[in-house]
Amino acid sequence: xxxxxxxxALNRALGDELARDPSVVVLGEDIRVAASNLTAGLxxxxxxxxxxxxxxxxxxxxxxxxxxxxxxxxxxIEFQIPSLLFLVFEQIANQAHxxxxxxGGQARVPVTYVVTGSGxxxxxAGQHSDHPYGLLAHVGVKTLVPATPxxxxxxxxxxxxxxxxxxxxxxAGALGVRADVDPTELAAVPIGVGTLRRPGDDVTVVAVGxxxxxALAVAEELADQVSVEVFDPRTLYPFDIDGLxxxxxxxxxxxxxxxxxxxxxxxxEIIASVVERVALAAPPRRVTRPDxxxxxxxxxxxxxxxxxxEQLTAAIQLVMKG
Amino acid sequence: xxxxxxxxxxxxxYRTVRLIRRFExxxxxxxxxxxxxxGIHPYLGQEAIAAGVCAALRPDDLITSTHRGHxxxxxKGADPARMLAELCGRATGLNGGRGGSMHxxxxxxxxxxxxxxxxxxxxILTGAVWAKRRLGGDQVGATFFGDGAVNEGMLLEGFSLxxxxxxxxxxxxxxxxxxxTMPVAQAVAGTITGRAEAxxxxxxxxxxxxxxxxxxxxxxxxxAARAGxxxxxxxxxxxxxxxxxxxxxxxxxxxRDAAEVAQGxxxxxxxxxxxxxxxxxxxxxxxxxxxxxxxxxxxxxASPTPDPADALAYLYAxxxxxxxxxx
Ligand SMILES: Cc1ncc(C[n+]2csc(CCOP(=O)(O)OP(=O)(O)O)c2C)c(N)n1
Ligand SMILES: [Mg+2]
Numbered sequence: 001x002x003x004x005x006x007x008x009a010l011n012r013a014l015g016d017e018l019a020r021d022p023s024v025v026v027l028g029e030d031i032r033v034a035a036s037n038l039t040a041g042l043x044x045x046x047x048x049x050x051x052x053x054x055x056x057x058x059x060x061x062x063x064x065x066x067x068x069x070x071x072x073x074x075x076x077i078e079f080q081i082p083s084l085l086f087l088v089f090e091q092i093a094n095q096a097h098x099x100x101x102x103x104g105g106q107a108r109v110p111v112t113y114v115v116t117g118s119g120x121x122x123x124x125a126g127q128h129s130d131h132p133y134g135l136l137a138h139v140g141v142k143t144l145v146p147a148t149p150x151x152x153x154x155x156x157x158x159x160x161x162x163x164x165x166x167x168x169x170x171x172a173g174a175l176g177v178r179a180d181v182d183p184t185e186l187a188a189v190p191i192g193v194g195t196l197r198r199p200g201d202d203v204t205v206v207a208v209g210x211x212x213x214x215a216l217a218v219a220e221e222l223a224d225q226v227s228v229e230v231f232d233p234r235t236l237y238p239f240d241i242d243g244l245x246x247x248x249x250x251x252x253x254x255x256x257x258x259x260x261x262x263x264x265x266x267x268x269e270i271i272a273s274v275v276e277r278v279a280l281a282a283p284p285r286r287v288t289r290p291d292x293x294x295x296x297x298x299x300x301x302x303x304x305x306x307x308x309x310e311q312l313t314a315a316i317q318l319v320m321k322g
Numbered sequence: 323x324x325x326x327x328x329x330x331x332x333x334x335x336y337r338t339v340r341l342i343r344r345f346e347x348x349x350x351x352x353x354x355x356x357x358x359x360x361g362i363h364p365y366l367g368q369e370a371i372a373a374g375v376c377a378a379l380r381p382d383d384l385i386t387s388t389h390r391g392h393x394x395x396x397x398k399g400a401d402p403a404r405m406l407a408e409l410c411g412r413a414t415g416l417n418g419g420r421g422g423s424m425h426x427x428x429x430x431x432x433x434x435x436x437x438x439x440x441x442x443x444x445x446i447l448t449g450a451v452w453a454k455r456r457l458g459g460d461q462v463g464a465t466f467f468g469d470g471a472v473n474e475g476m477l478l479e480g481f482s483l484x485x486x487x488x489x490x491x492x493x494x495x496x497x498x499x500x501x502x503t504m505p506v507a508q509a510v511a512g513t514i515t516g517r518a519e520a521x522x523x524x525x526x527x528x529x530x531x532x533x534x535x536x537x538x539x540x541x542x543x544x545x546a547a548r549a550g551x552x553x554x555x556x557x558x559x560x561x562x563x564x565x566x567x568x569x570x571x572x573x574x575x576x577x578r579d580a581a582e583v584a585q586g587x588x589x590x591x592x593x594x595x596x597x598x599x600x601x602x603x604x605x606x607x608x609x610x611x612x613x614x615x616x617x618x619x620x621x622x623x624a625s626p627t628p629d630p631a632d633a634l635a636y637l638y639a640x641x642x643x644x645x646x647x648x649x
Binding site: 103 | 418439450483486497
């Protein structure tokens with residue numbers, strides 16, 4: 001079976017949607033030359049009318065895309081840096097997201113925002129390394145964090161076809177992931193449906209984005225001590241709480257590993273959503289970045305702030321004792 | 323233009339400014355009566371701008387509006403009764419009672435929404451007009467904003483995109499001298515027209531109290547834009563006759579003295595346009611407007627309020643239902 005990389009999967013999804021639907025246009029910085037590779041080959045195929053390089057005016061072109069969506073197009077925006085979402089938070093959370101309700105259903109805003117390389121990129125330091133998916137989920141913007149090439153393809157497809165604004169985080173830690181994929185089996189992945197990556201009996205680990213792969217590795221390492229089930233939500237908002245409850249209902253134990261800040265983070269939300277519905281056999285645990293973390297530059301410091309396999313292993317062991 | 327032609331032309335513009343004037347006065351009464359909750363930003367004094375700009379637009383052309391937006395919405399052709407119902411939070415309102423004074427929209431007549439974030443709508447309208455053209459239309463757009471908005475980076479980014487991509491947008495600045503209480507001279511470094519010219523956008527200053535002057539300037543801008551000339555800016559000099567917001571009727575803010583207000587109010591767009599009509603024609607229009615508004619008030623107040631069970635209906639165009647806040 002051919003190997004497909006995560007980044008190539010995103011690129012293929014974008015190309016397939018451009019081919020299928022003439023109302024899809026892509027806006028972003030340096031996308032004609034495909035600086036991030038997300039748009040590789042697309043300029044040649046679809047031309048500068050649909051692969052549109054913007055000036056550095058994120059607030060302007062994010063609102064511009066909202067207007068274009070209101071008038072009938074399906075824009076896709078690529079943001080080069082995850083923290084640009086802070087710059088355009090107004091334009092996404094307070095404009096694009098609010099049009100449908102505020103107009104009493106007259107308007108829809110089908111825009112997809114793709115962050116190619118979210119979270120730490122090793123050595124890019126404080127202002128390039130955030131993972132603000134919890135903020136988008138909090139305000140109710142559909143928030144997708146695929147972990148595998150097939151999901152990257154399928155979720156980007158669904159995002160572009162969705163009638164609401166959708167943010168897709170492609171974690172830097174997942175861009176290089178490759179998998180054997182039968183191209184004929186690539187298909188849209190529904191928004192709001194998680195998946196079990198590994199069955200287990202003793203504890204459910206919810207892992208977000210690239211951390212799915214770490215969770216699977218830890219589960220293998222611990223296989224002779226504890227049977228770990230790994231749940232990949234794939235979508236943080238809407239969240240597949242029923243899927244997760246089915247898993248936790250069996251295992252009775254819960255650990256969440258998520259590469260974002262702890263306070264008011266998505267990990268807290270996931271745990272709260274479970275414990276208000278089921279009684280656990282042990283207190284649940286989160287493995288996250290520290291409160292209010294700013295990623296320091298030096299490699300060892302950067303790693304020290306991100307959740308890793310060691311902390312996840314410790315959390316699983318704690319939950320098994322409790 | 324012959325005087326008859328001017329007279330014929332003067333009627334519709336007069337009707338629009340008069341409709342807006344009386345609509346706003348009625349709305350203020352309804353604020354006082356507690357029927358409009360949250361108050362409004364009255365458009366009193368600025369009617370010539372909405373009326374003149376929209377008179378130069380086609381029904382399928384697009385606009386975006388502001389927090390002070392009732393005039394734009396009425397002039398572009400929304401039903402006054404459904405507009406008033408929206409202000410009163412009724413199910414029959416333009417937005418089903420989901421938007422209110424600052425978010426009124428009617429996409430069926432090209433009103434892509436009033437926007438409460440100062441400076442936000444310019445780039446939204448630019449994108450919408452660009453998309454309409456891409457989809458084969460020949461629409462133009464007009465986006466209204468105040469003198470305060472010209473200090474917002476996001477609006478200036480909209481100027482930039484419209485100019486770079488030659489989008490046929492008329493940027494309509496309503497310079498009423500103040501952003502709430504902040505005088506324009508203390509807030510705008512350089513000039514408003516200079517903002518546009520810096521992006522290569524032709525800009526003119528217009529007498530914003532004269533509906534015909536605004537209409538004529540807009541026609542020129544629209545014709546040039548529709549013919550492929552890219553965006554234009556009109557700085558319409560005007561004066562806000564009443565409060566920034568109706569809360570000012572209760573809380574007096576000390577920022578403009580009585581003499582200045584009297585001077586500002588001396589050039590009333592309703593009178594300026596009304597003087598162009600013969601008295602009988604004017605009286606007939608006044609009577610017709612009163613009848614329309616009496617019906618609008620009756621319609622709004624008789625309309626049902628929306629069902630709280632549907633408070634978050636329309637949150638997602640895709641139909642996603644959010645989790646409830648309890649249980
Ligand atoms: C971005 C933003 N900042 C502040 C406000 C609060 N605010 C609402 S209206 C207003 C003044 C706007 O002045 P201007 O643009 O001149 O319009 P005018 O009220 O005079 O019509 C302010 C500060 C806002 N709504 N949006
Ligand atoms: Mg002002």
